[in-house]
Structures are given as structure tokens and as C-alpha cells.
Amino acid sequence: MxxxxxxxxxxxxxxxxxxxxxxxxxxxxxxxxxxxxxxxxxxxxxVPSAAMVVVLDDADRVLMMWRHRFIIDRWVWELPGGYLDPDEDSAVCAAREVEEETGWRPKSMEPLIAFQPMVGTIDQPNVVYLARGAEPTGAAPDINETERLGWIPLAEVQQRIEAGEIVGAGSVTGLLATLLAKASGRI
Incomplete structure (x- = not known):
């Protein structure tokens, strides 16, 4: 063209x-x-840029947060993540958010996928990182962020998306990108 x-x-x-x-x-x-x-x-x-993380352990399980979203009035599973502070590096933000929200510290971080959630109305760059492994910090998960944490088997992710348990654009995008990377042998 x-x-x-x-x-x-x-x-x-x-x-x-x-x-x-x-x-x-x-x-x-x-x-x-x-x-x-x-x-x-x-x-x-x-809206400010956001970063989130797929924390994948050695057993191919993903660290997720069970939380209530008042706008849709539903309980859902989500990846940890949040808004970048002004001039903050997205990888630094992503790692910080995992630690603050879950009490786990990612061992490694690599970019997985970047996207815009609603290009017809919203300007909000999002980046999802893949962390291979995490260590507990001893801190409790943030009560304002999650009711509980779960290590969800990667093999169950598609089923949970189809069941409506995982609905957020960032979580769905990051998890599907992880499944594609796994299927292609990249992870």
C-alpha cells in the first residue's frame, strides 16, 4: 500500500x-x-502505561491473584501488574508489582508481549513480562489487591479463560502469549 x-x-x-x-x-x-x-x-x-508478569514455575504453573473487580462485579483470576510510575522502567515496575501484590520476587524477567487493550478508545501501552521462577519474600499478599494467590497449571489456562474465570485483557493476552511460546518451544 x-x-x-x-x-x-x-x-x-x-x-x-x-x-x-x-x-x-x-x-x-x-x-x-x-x-x-x-x-x-x-x-x-x-491512561498511564501498565506492566504485568506471567510468573511461571518449574512445574509450569502460573502465579495468579483471585480478586474482585467492582466494575464488572465479578471475582476473577489475574496476573500481578499495575501502572508505571512517571519515568519508571516497565521491567522494574513489573517486578515491583509482583512483589508488592503477591509477596513473591521474580527470579528473572524477559519481555513477552506488548499490546494496546482498546485501540479505538483507550491509549494505554501494556507490556507483559515472563518471569521464570520466583522466591517468597515472607511478606503477605496485599489485602487490597487479592483475596488469595494461586499457582494455576498452564494446562488449565485456556479452560479458565473459556469459563470466564480469567477475563482481563492483560491476563488473557499474557497467558495466551505464554501458551503460544510454549507450543513453539520458545519457553
């Missing part, structure tokens, strides 16, 4: 007005024009 052809299919932004600007999010409305000339307003949410 030529550059001109690509440009012809781009949307034009005529302006964007901020509705709310908080510490963790900026909500705005963009005045957008489609290539065919149709114009409309689109909500845009800009």
Missing part, C-alpha cells in the same frame, strides 16, 4: 477537548472526520 493510499484511509482529528484530567487518566472528546467526510465525536481515554 502506498503512503498516499494509507493517508486516504486515515481519520482526521479536528480537535480534542479535555473532559476530566486526573492523576491516572485523561478523558477527552475528539472531533473526528472519517475518510468519507462523516464527522462525529469520539471519547478518548489516555
Amino acid at each position: 502506498t503512503t498516499d493510499a494509507r493517508r486516504a484511509s486515515e481519520w482526521t482529528i479536528h480537535g480534542e477537548r479535555v473532559i476530566d484530567d486526573t492523576r491516572r487518566a485523561v478523558l477527552s472528546v475528539a472531533d473526528v472526520e472519517l475518510p468519507d467526510g462523516v464527522r462525529f465525536e469520539q471519547y478518548v481515554l489516555r
Whole structure:
């Protein structure tokens, strides 16, 4: 595809007005024009980058947190992770979040996959790391983050996703990337 052809299919932004600007999010409305000339307003949410970790032990089990998500009013399994602090390296954030939320310290960290969870509305770069092994720190899991921890067999992950026990974009993406890497012999 030529550059001109690509440009012809781009949307034009005529302006964007901020509705709310908080510490963790900026909500705005963009005045957008489609290539065919149709114009409309689109909500845009800009959120800090996030990092999470698939902690995989020698028995091919994944460290996960059982927690309640009030927005969807459900209990779900999730990977540990969170927002990056300003100017924080994503690997440092990912390791810090595992330790703070679970009381386990990852032994090694390597990038697994990066993604945007909802490119039509939200700008939030996410990166998922793979940690091979972890050591307990002796600290209890953060009560504000998880009700309990579980080491979920990797062989059960797809079934738990299909059953709706794992629904978060970061957790699903990271776990499916792990399954693909395992199937291809990369891990």
C-alpha cells in the first residue's frame, strides 16, 4: 500500500477537548472526520502505561491473584501488574508489582508481549513480562489487591479463560502469549 493510499484511509482529528484530567487518566472528546467526510465525536481515554508478569514455575504453573473487580462485579483470576510510575522502567515496575501484590520476587524477567487493550478508545501501552521462577519474600499478599494467590497449571489456562474465570485483557493476552511460546518451544 502506498503512503498516499494509507493517508486516504486515515481519520482526521479536528480537535480534542479535555473532559476530566486526573492523576491516572485523561478523558477527552475528539472531533473526528472519517475518510468519507462523516464527522462525529469520539471519547478518548489516555491512561498511564501498565506492566504485568506471567510468573511461571518449574512445574509450569502460573502465579495468579483471585480478586474482585467492582466494575464488572465479578471475582476473577489475574496476573500481578499495575501502572508505571512517571519515568519508571516497565521491567522494574513489573517486578515491583509482583512483589508488592503477591509477596513473591521474580527470579528473572524477559519481555513477552506488548499490546494496546482498546485501540479505538483507550491509549494505554501494556507490556507483559515472563518471569521464570520466583522466591517468597515472607511478606503477605496485599489485602487490597487479592483475596488469595494461586499457582494455576498452564494446562488449565485456556479452560479458565473459556469459563470466564480469567477475563482481563492483560491476563488473557499474557497467558495466551505464554501458551503460544510454549507450543513453539520458545519457553
